[in-house]
Amino acid sequence: MKLLIFAGSTRLNSFNRKLAHIAAALARASGAEVSHIELADFDIPMYNADLEAKGTPADVMRLKQLMYEHPAWIICSPEYNGSYTALLKNTIDWASSPVKSDPDWLDGFKSFSGKVVGVLSASPGALGGLRSQSHLVPLLLNAQCWVAPRAFALVRAGEAFDAAGRLLDDSHRDNVQAVIDQVLFAARRLAE
Numbered sequence: 001m002k003l004l005i006f007a008g009s010t011r012l013n014s015f016n017r018k019l020a021h022i023a024a025a026l027a028r029a030s031g032a033e034v035s036h037i038e039l040a041d042f043d044i045p046m047y048n049a050d051l052e053a054k055g056t057p058a059d060v061m062r063l064k065q066l067m068y069e070h071p072a073w074i075i076c077s078p079e080y081n082g083s084y085t086a087l088l089k090n091t092i093d094w095a096s097s098p099v100k101s102d103p104d105w106l107d108g109f110k111s112f113s114g115k116v117v118g119v120l121s122a123s124p125g126a127l128g129g130l131r132s133q134s135h136l137v138p139l140l141l142n143a144q145c146w147v148a149p150r151a152f153a154l155v156r157a158g159e160a161f162d163a164a165g166r167l168l169d170d171s172h173r174d175n176v177q178a179v180i181d182q183v184l185f186a187a188r189r190l191a192e
């Protein structure tokens, strides 16, 4: 099963990027073919329809193709002001926008439709970014994704990792594993 993993943060010491690293390692150990990408590696400007009319940026096309090729995804979503980040919104907006000049990409949801998505979050706060999940999930459902019922919010993320980026509490790792297991299970069943 091809699994795409990314975090909605580009911060150097991002908790969500750390969580994505852990999820990638666990998913690989579970037999998934993991593509762990960093949004910082995609040169994607702030969405603007006038800019788009001049041509969809090459890195947006690269991301759309990557998303399309992966039936299963894990998104690690930071929380800003009780919601998900502008980076995540901007990335999803570009990736879901129809490419009018390309008949293959006229359906904006082509990269999203039918994907099984597991949502993780991490925050230094007591809710672990849960409110970012509550905003992100309806967006994913609207884009025709199947969102895994199992999710995990890592609370007090500032104290949750060791210096090497490993989770200190085994129960946290088990919770990440449970999301991965459910996503891989559902994606395999949908592919039957």
Ligand SMILES: Cc1cc2nc3c(=O)[nH]c(=O)nc-3n(C[C@H](O)[C@H](O)[C@H](O)COP(=O)(O)O)c2cc1C
Binding pocket: 009, 010, 011, 013, 014, 015, 016, 017, 078, 079, 080, 081, 082, 083, 122, 123, 124, 125, 126, 127, 128, 129
């Ligand atoms: C503008 C802004 C708003 C924030 N709002 C929240 C919030 O509503 N809830 C929360 O738990 N953390 C909030 N935080 C703290 C973030 O969770 C924290 O910066 C976290 O480290 C971001 O994720 P990252 O480590 O993956 O970059 C906010 C941070 C910023 C910069």
